[in-house]
Amino acid sequence: MGGLRQFIFRIGSVFRRHRHEAELSEEIRFHLESQTEANLAAGMAPEEARLAALRTFGGVDQIKEQYRDERRPRWLEDCWRDLSHSARGLCREKTFTVTFLMVFAVCMGANVAIFTVVDEILIRPLPFPDPGQLVRVYNSYPKIGTEGGVSTAHYLERRQQMAAFSDAAAWKDSSRIITGSGGAESVSGLAVTPSFFHVLATHAAIGRTFEDRDSVDEKNPVVVLSNELWRDRYNSDPSAVGRTVSLNGYPTTIIGVMPAGFFYLSRHPAVWMPIFFPSDPRLAGKRHANRFEMIARLRPGVSLAQAQDELDALNKRTLVDDPEAKVMLDAGFHSVIRGLHPEFVSEIRPVLLLLQAGACMLLLIGAVNLANLFLVRSSGRAKEFGVRRALGAGSFRLGRTLVMEALLVSVAGGALGIVLGIAALRLALPLLARQLPLHVVPVIDGTVCAAAFGAACLVGLGLGLHGVWSTLRTPLPDALASESRTGTSNKAVQRYRRVLIVAQVALAFVLVASSGLLGMSLARLASVDPGFRKDNVLTGWVALAGGQGRRYGETGQRLAFSEQLMEALRSTAGIGPVGMGTGMPFGGGVQRVPVAFESPHMGQGNAEQPHFVCGVAGDYFQAMGIPLKEGRFLSDEDVQGGRKLCVVDEDFARRYWPGGGAIGHRISPDSTHGYYTIIGVVGAVKYDDLTDDRSWGAVYYPYTEVNMYWFVFAMRTSLAPEMTGGAFRAAVARIDPDVPVLDLTTMSTLVEESLLGRRAAVVLAAAFAFVSLLIAEIGIYGVLAFQVSQSRREIGVRMALGAEPVQILRHFVGLGIRLTATGLALGLAGAWIAGRSMAGLLFGTGPLDPPVLGGTGLVLGIVAVLACLLPSCSASRVPPAEALRSS
Amino acid sequence: MGNDKAELLQGTLDMLILKALNLEPMHGFGLSLRLRQMSNELFHVEMGSLYPALCRLEARGLVKAVWGISDNNRKARYYSLTVSGRRQLGQETTKWEMLSSTINAMLRAT
Numbered sequence: 001m002g003g004l005r006q007f008i009f010r011i012g013s014v015f016r017r018h019r020h021e022a023e024l025s026e027e028i029r030f031h032l033e034s035q036t037e038a039n040l041a042a043g044m045a046p047e048e049a050r051l052a053a054l055r056t057f058g059g060v061d062q063i064k065e066q067y068r069d070e071r072r073p074r075w076l077e078d079c080w081r082d083l084s085h086s087a088r089g090l091c092r093e094k095t096f097t098v099t100f101l102m103v104f105a106v107c108m109g110a111n112v113a114i115f116t117v118v119d120e121i122l123i124r125p126l127p128f129p130d131p132g133q134l135v136r137v138y139n140s141y142p143k144i145g146t147e148g149g150v151s152t153a154h155y156l157e158r159r160q161q162m163a164a165f166s167d168a169a170a171w172k173d174s175s176r177i178i179t180g181s182g183g184a185e186s187v188s189g190l191a192v193t194p195s196f197f198h199v200l201a202t203h204a205a206i207g208r209t210f211e212d213r214d215s216v217d218e219k220n221p222v223v224v225l226s227n228e229l230w231r232d233r234y235n236s237d238p239s240a241v242g243r244t245v246s247l248n249g250y251p252t253t254i255i256g257v258m259p260a261g262f263f264y265l266s267r268h269p270a271v272w273m274p275i276f277f278p279s280d281p282r283l284a285g286k287r288h289a290n291r292f293e294m295i296a297r298l299r300p301g302v303s304l305a306q307a308q309d310e311l312d313a314l315n316k317r318t319l320v321d322d323p324e325a326k327v328m329l330d331a332g333f334h335s336v337i338r339g340l341h342p343e344f345v346s347e348i349r350p351v352l353l354l355l356q357a358g359a360c361m362l363l364l365i366g367a368v369n370l371a372n373l374f375l376v377r378s379s380g381r382a383k384e385f386g387v388r389r390a391l392g393a394g395s396f397r398l399g400r401t402l403v404m405e406a407l408l409v410s411v412a413g414g415a416l417g418i419v420l421g422i423a424a425l426r427l428a429l430p431l432l433a434r435q436l437p438l439h440v441v442p443v444i445d446g447t448v449c450a451a452a453f454g455a456a457c458l459v460g461l462g463l464g465l466h467g468v469w470s471t472l473r474t475p476l477p478d479a480l481a482s483e484s485r486t487g488t489s490n491k492a493v494q495r496y497r498r499v500l501i502v503a504q505v506a507l508a509f510v511l512v513a514s515s516g517l518l519g520m521s522l523a524r525l526a527s528v529d530p531g532f533r534k535d536n537v538l539t540g541w542v543a544l545a546g547g548q549g550r551r552y553g554e555t556g557q558r559l560a561f562s563e564q565l566m567e568a569l570r571s572t573a574g575i576g577p578v579g580m581g582t583g584m585p586f587g588g589g590v591q592r593v594p595v596a597f598e599s600p601h602m603g604q605g606n607a608e609q610p611h612f613v614c615g616v617a618g619d620y621f622q623a624m625g626i627p628l629k630e631g632r633f634l635s636d637e638d639v640q641g642g643r644k645l646c647v648v649d650e651d652f653a654r655r656y657w658p659g660g661g662a663i664g665h666r667i668s669p670d671s672t673h674g675y676y677t678i679i680g681v682v683g684a685v686k687y688d689d690l691t692d693d694r695s696w697g698a699v700y701y702p703y704t705e706v707n708m709y710w711f712v713f714a715m716r717t718s719l720a721p722e723m724t725g726g727a728f729r730a731a732v733a734r735i736d737p738d739v740p741v742l743d744l745t746t747m748s749t750l751v752e753e754s755l756l757g758r759r760a761a762v763v764l765a766a767a768f769a770f771v772s773l774l775i776a777e778i779g780i781y782g783v784l785a786f787q788v789s790q791s792r793r794e795i796g797v798r799m800a801l802g803a804e805p806v807q808i809l810r811h812f813v814g815l816g817i818r819l820t821a822t823g824l825a826l827g828l829a830g831a832w833i834a835g836r837s838m839a840g841l842l843f844g845t846g847p848l849d850p851p852v853l854g855g856t857g858l859v860l861g862i863v864a865v866l867a868c869l870l871p872s873c874s875a876s877r878v879p880p881a882e883a884l885r886s887s
Numbered sequence: 888m889g890n891d892k893a894e895l896l897q898g899t900l901d902m903l904i905l906k907a908l909n910l911e912p913m914h915g916f917g918l919s920l921r922l923r924q925m926s927n928e929l930f931h932v933e934m935g936s937l938y939p940a941l942c943r944l945e946a947r948g949l950v951k952a953v954w955g956i957s958d959n960n961r962k963a964r965y966y967s968l969t970v971s972g973r974r975q976l977g978q979e980t981t982k983w984e985m986l987s988s989t990i991n992a993m994l995r996a997t
Contacts, residue, residue, distance in 0.1 A: 024938075030915075030962065034917075063934055
């Protein structure tokens, strides 16, 4: 008890120092004055009385000092002394300190940057109240490779009947063209059920969100604006609520504005619309038209497993009356409930974890390297510590000094790492930004700093303890003799140092090989044939607002517009074939819907397979460079004449008519539309993902048959894309200045962008690999150089006895190569494990890719030999006489 | 530290201070007079030992100090025993008596 009290007293006195000093002076003055008075009373003269009092009291300042000694917390001061001693020492040893800080900062910086992103996306909960209760519900048909979404019927049944849900909602993407005072503008939108905001537990900032009546009354459409749109178009005017805005040509009442910064996962819609469920849903026939995404909020206390069980039971009940039950079960139909957050990040998660693992690996290599650096340094100081121990310094005291020192540099390195991390993040953000699902700018915050600080302390502590262990375990006599003429450097320490080198080489091998595998995957992907010729194709979207009474309300009007535009473009110099479609590969707008057949086909399985469906006109195929395999393309007459014809792709034809002869068969997107005769077969095209090698199949109808307000124009051009883009805009403006042109890009850009996420991962992994190589190089060089400097005398003796410089050179290079080779062998095993764990991210290569592994080995070998060569050469040039004299 | 007397009194000084304070609360000057008086003018307590010892005792919670007014009407720091100080005094007295009687017995034995 006394110990604790004393401790608190002393700690307290650190902060109360000034008051204590004053009190002490006061007390001493009182003592002296009382003594003087006593002396006066005894009959001394005043001056003599004062001097006598001072004499009997003794040295005032000495007493004060002794008094202070009693008060101060000794250990705190000792720590402080250790720290300042370490700091001074580190400042003196500039090379060591700078090397340490650089290595540590780089490794830490990489971790800070990656961890910031990981924290932002994987760790931080979604920005809604009780985000843990939010789930996504979707249908899955694994046997035909389709999943996602729910149908109207499924949504309604589940919302009404599932006890596990406190509420559920459906949503789908839905863009709109706004016209009115602020000019024509196409904006992203989300169509949601009124329950959507209730599920997310969010309210409008102004006005209200949807109520059930809003999704029934189709005559009086309403809209909720995003805060950003409200700010831009209405200058944040609260009276905007209640006004009317024209959406796709329909007058729509603004009923509310969302709070600033409100968005839904990766969607940042400018407008929110209610979903209208058709009054006559013909539910039975459309049970698997999964047009909506469904989310739900679990009741408190309900687990995912319970909800899943209930959903499975519900599916079983509804399948009884489902006319398509057989087909759907053949397709593996089942429904899945997953947490909204894990589901949402499921795609980026492995990439981020891979990068974080890479960064951790880098930190590990760095730590091993630094341990080595410490080891080298402590051998240099073995004598100093030996002397200190011989003079009676306790092991604890010396150990504390070492740990303190390691902590000091590590924390300094960590702080530097955070700064570096911020810089790296700024640099990497443009690479990553589009791939980050939340579309938020990651910020280095308290969590990240605390994690970095913790990691720095951990590494520092590890290094310090490692230093204590390696310094203090040398027996005292050896330590004292270590630098004398008779001393040899410790065999065990030498071996240990070599183990560290091997570890570094092995770890670097894993990192380099892994990034090599990623790079190889990217290269293989980039050379995948997308099925169209992506060079020299410019694409641009045109939005025609439809609706009653509008300029482009009728299909014919839209057809006239596009005919006119294509005609204008064709007559422009430098522009070759021009086509248009309702969608295009890598650009969106392509729907996936099943197809109905007039007569039974010979194809595989009975499962209903959705196919890409696109409406086309003009020279769409020629412009995109999609080759014709059989029959003919759709002609202008076919489109204008509204003929019931269509073109399918190879995958489609092969699927249903494996023996050939697809031409002449009749299919329909929907049995109510009538049937379309297949007149041609074209090459298969990748629609949104180069890694996707499933045969989806595609059907191209005349665009007049696919009712859309959005069109993409594709034109093959020999000019620079910017010039053609200008011509395109001008042509549109000449026909109708109110029609907005969007997303003018080349096909190759679009394909490139689909690889952006992979490219970012590869670039980062390559950066890690490069740094790890650099660190390994420094490590090998350092150890070998130290080895050479330690054995100068031995070299001298050998040379004096007739050894050739070449032999000395061979000895040291051989040592370096042996260590590297061992490291490579271990690294190979590590690379195999790493490759296997990231198999999901690889494309066209296995975990053991001979060229990649060979290349890695070669690069590391070269690096190692380079690192060995310099110290080895200097060893071979040691003048024997001088070497013998030197120690 | 290097002072002979202080070393001689180390340990015993703390006990004697506790003993003196057991009678009544006192300021440092009074304490120095009292200690001299109690030892029949034999002990001359160094101030360099007395004040650090008081600080030490205060830190251990055996004495507590408050500012008060002295007989000659000045602000003075008065020290008094705490409960644990009183207990400590009892323990140390017993220990000391045992030690001194043992040492006396041993000295007489020769």
